[in-house]
Amino acid sequence: MASFFEFDLRALNIFSHVAKSGNMSQTADLLGITQSSISQTISNLEDSLDTKLLDRSLRPIELTTAGRFLYDRSELLLQEARKTSLAIKQADYSQLRHINISVVDSMVTSVGRALVDTVSKRAKDWSISTGRSHLHGYSLLSRNADIIISDDALEDSDNLCRFRILREPFILALPNDYTKQVRDLSKLLTELDFIRYSSNSLIGRSVERHLRSMHVEPPERLQLDNSYAVVSAVSAGLGWTVTTPLCLFQSGVKLHQIQILPLPVDPLYRSITLTARKGELGDLPKKMAREIIGTLEKDFLSEMSDKKPWLKNLLTLGD
Structure with a gap:
């Protein structure tokens, strides 16, 4: 199969030895392969590069200008290949x-x-x-x-x-001063703004898709980039959101600063x-x-289970 680079390390190694010795027969003896194989490899290399590398009319064989160009670079490539091979053999794969x-x-x-x-x-x-x-x-x-x-x-x-690592439910997060019972998210939208995650985040898209399946389509008013901003906005009384226990934990907002409840619609989980x-x-x-x-x-699990016992059986660690 033709190489993408028009040559491989084996061909470069053979070419390098011929360039140094000026003699294909001597190179064949040194590398333990036939002289015809050496000649064919050099011919294939010249064909693939579309240029003459050796002047075979001279004895010993000499490099052409293109051959000298390739020789200088092939020595660097072969030296690096030898170093890489040695490093692999001596490497400590525990590190x-x-x-x-x-x-x-x-x-x-x-x-x-x-x-x-x-x-x-x-x-x-x-x-x-x-x-x-x-x-x-x-x-x-x-x-x-x-x-x-x-x-x-x-x-x-x-x-x-x-x-x-974790399977967790999406939950409803509300400001502490909202005291009504939540049975219908569409009704909740008429009383509080929805604070959404950015639409280019996976969590944001998952929430939006789930709400649409419940025929709940909040207006696009508040769209924030991360859990800290979203949950802090809820704590400040700007509106409500759908988030997860881990996002709440990550935000740094304390559980007593907001209300969290199960979703009053079909449950949604993420892993x-x-x-x-x-x-x-x-x-x-x-x-x-x-x-x-x-x-x-x-x-995480101990804090959530202690302060919100209803979450304990909804959070699963591992498979």
Whole structure:
């Protein structure tokens, strides 16, 4: 099969030896292959590059101008290839070189320390970034991220390993001074504005889709970028929202500062999943998922269960 680069390391190695010795027979003996194989490799290399590399009319064989150009560069490529081969053979694979992790915003405060502790033990260097869930998925598939912790588990993509961290319900969040019983979200809209997540976020789209299925379509008045802004706006009495317990926990707004209730419509859930490419990171994704779940159980789940007991059976950690 033709190489995309018009040559491969084997051909460059043969060419380099011929260039140094000026003799195909001597190169054949040195490399342990036939002289005809050497000649054919050089001819194929010249054909693929569409230029003459050797002047065969001279003895010993000499390089053409193009041949000298390729020789100088092939020596650098072959030297780097040898270094890479040696590094792979001598590498300690218990220590990964660099890990890029993308995390959904609502996980950062709650599990950031567990992430750092786990990855710093297994990688010489690492980075953790946040952002939109759909961009996390793209980053993993395009190899710009090695691990994503997101509400987008890329279920339609193959060759990925997935570890569910949390399944949680969407909940209704209201200002403390709203004292009426909520049975109908359409009626609630006539009394309080709806505070929505940004429409380009996965959580925002999920909420909007669910509300539409219930024939609830709030006017576009208040659209905010993150959980802190959304939940703080509710606490300030600007309106109501649909969020999740983890988003509320991440926001830093205390549970006594707002009301939270089950949705008075059909329930809606989301799952946070750790996703990585299969086989590349050893047991790191599994260990990281276990550490994150342990942290959430100790901090997030215990607080939610103590202060809002009705949530306990609606929150599921792990698979």
